[in-house]
Amino acid sequence: CTSEGLKFNPTCQRSATVLTPVKLPPSRDEVIKSLVSFDLGEEQVV
Amino acid sequence: QDKPAVNLCGAVTWCEVKTLLMEWVQSMTAPVEEDLDIIVQYVSELVEDKNLEMVDLTLKFLRRQVQKTASKEWSSGFQNVLRMAQLVVQAFYGSSLKWEHL
Amino acid sequence: MSHQDFSVSEVSADILCEFLEVAFHCILYVRQVYPPGVFERRKKYNIPVQVSRHPEVRSYIQEVVKSLRPLLQNNELEKVVLVILDGFERPVERFVFEITTPQQPNISDDSFLLRIEQALRSFILKLNICEALLSDKPKDCTWTVQVHTKESAVDTLQSQPLIESFPWVQAEDLQTSMADSRLVPLKAMQTGLVQMQLYAEEIEDKT
Numbered sequence: 001c002t003s004e005g006l007k008f009n010p011t012c013q014r015s016a017t018v019l020t021p022v023k024l025p026p027s028r029d030e031v032i033k034s035l036v037s038f039d040l041g042e043e044q045v046v
Numbered sequence: 047q048d049k050p051a052v053n054l055c056g057a058v059t060w061c062e063v064k065t066l067l068m069e070w071v072q073s074m075t076a077p078v079e080e081d082l083d084i085i086v087q088y089v090s091e092l093v094e095d096k097n098l099e100m101v102d103l104t105l106k107f108l109r110r111q112v113q114k115t116a117s118k119e120w121s122s123g124f125q126n127v128l129r130m131a132q133l134v135v136q137a138f139y140g141s142s143l144k145w146e147h148l
Numbered sequence: 149m150s151h152q153d154f155s156v157s158e159v160s161a162d163i164l165c166e167f168l169e170v171a172f173h174c175i176l177y178v179r180q181v182y183p184p185g186v187f188e189r190r191k192k193y194n195i196p197v198q199v200s201r202h203p204e205v206r207s208y209i210q211e212v213v214k215s216l217r218p219l220l221q222n223n224e225l226e227k228v229v230l231v232i233l234d235g236f237e238r239p240v241e242r243f244v245f246e247i248t249t250p251q252q253p254n255i256s257d258d259s260f261l262l263r264i265e266q267a268l269r270s271f272i273l274k275l276n277i278c279e280a281l282l283s284d285k286p287k288d289c290t291w292t293v294q295v296h297t298k299e300s301a302v303d304t305l306q307s308q309p310l311i312e313s314f315p316w317v318q319a320e321d322l323q324t325s326m327a328d329s330r331l332v333p334l335k336a337m338q339t340g341l342v343q344m345q346l347y348a349e350e351i352e353d354k355t
């Protein structure tokens with residue numbers, strides 16, 4: 001083996017389909033802002 | 047249908063593997079090539095078996111045992127095992143293991 | 149598939165979905181993607197776990213996991229990845245759940261549920277301390293989930309009623325590649341029902 005590493009491409013490395021949600025999770029800022037108003041009792045946390 | 051569990055000369059559980067590694071390092075003043083090859087083979091099988099945790103445990107434990115010997119031959123033998131293991135991980139995952147050289 | 153096979157795959161899908169939900173909350177807490185005040189302590193697998201109390205974070209994770217259930221049942225899921233992205237939407241860390249369903253799932257052993265719970269507990273415990281194993285991440289990170297699937301998974305997802313409100317698309321190369329990354333193995337489990345390993349991957353320079 002050379003320092004360049006093994007060059008073979010075993011089945012484990014076959015390219016899979018990689019999927020991701022279109023919708024994004026809430027951002028840190030959004031969460032902090034809305035929790036402040038929750039905690040002040042403006043809305044009930046479900 | 048059941049294939050045998052990945053093993054190091056019959057040792058399967060972490061307890062068994064640790065015991066074997068410790069006995070091996072303590073019983074030889076220097077490692078022989080064939081034994082080092084067996085370790086590398088074991089690590090390769092673990093990688094293939096999707097058990098990086100065991101790879102990590104094995105390498106770190108082996109390093110600790112080798113450090114205790116303060117032997118140049120053992121240190122060099124371990125470096126070779128580590129290098130080969132990293133090549134196998136690299137080939138399967140495209141990245142090598144995070145490793146701190148102590 | 150016989151009725152027996154169907155229930156076994158349902159059971160393992162349920163177990164994994166429940167676990168992934170807990171694990172996602174755990175990672176978001178441990179890596180401080182959201183501040184600690186956003187989380188509350190609950191009990192799961194007989195240990196305390198941190199769960200987000202923000203309804204949108206909770207429902208987002210629930211929607212992700214609900215989408216994954218049919219893929220798990222059909223054995224079409226290879227990896228589930230929680231990716232942490234920096235301010236430039238560059239992946240800096242990711243937590244990879246690599247899942248394999250045994251060819252012949254075996255639940256003949258009465259204690260299998262107990263052993264699975266023990267194994268999953270050890271995954272969460274390891275996640276709880278993984279901060280010590282990883283380098284600091286930049287502030288203001290976001291996160292996303294990616295799933296590595298068989299091609300047939302696209303059809304499975306499209307045929308779900310949930311797809312209308314929670315669609316999935318092919319991930320961009322920019323968000324799936326991490327140059328110069330290193331693997332940090334966390335946990336592996338091999339039971340008759342589920343085989344899974346969890347590892348983290350991080351880039352060398354996160355700044």
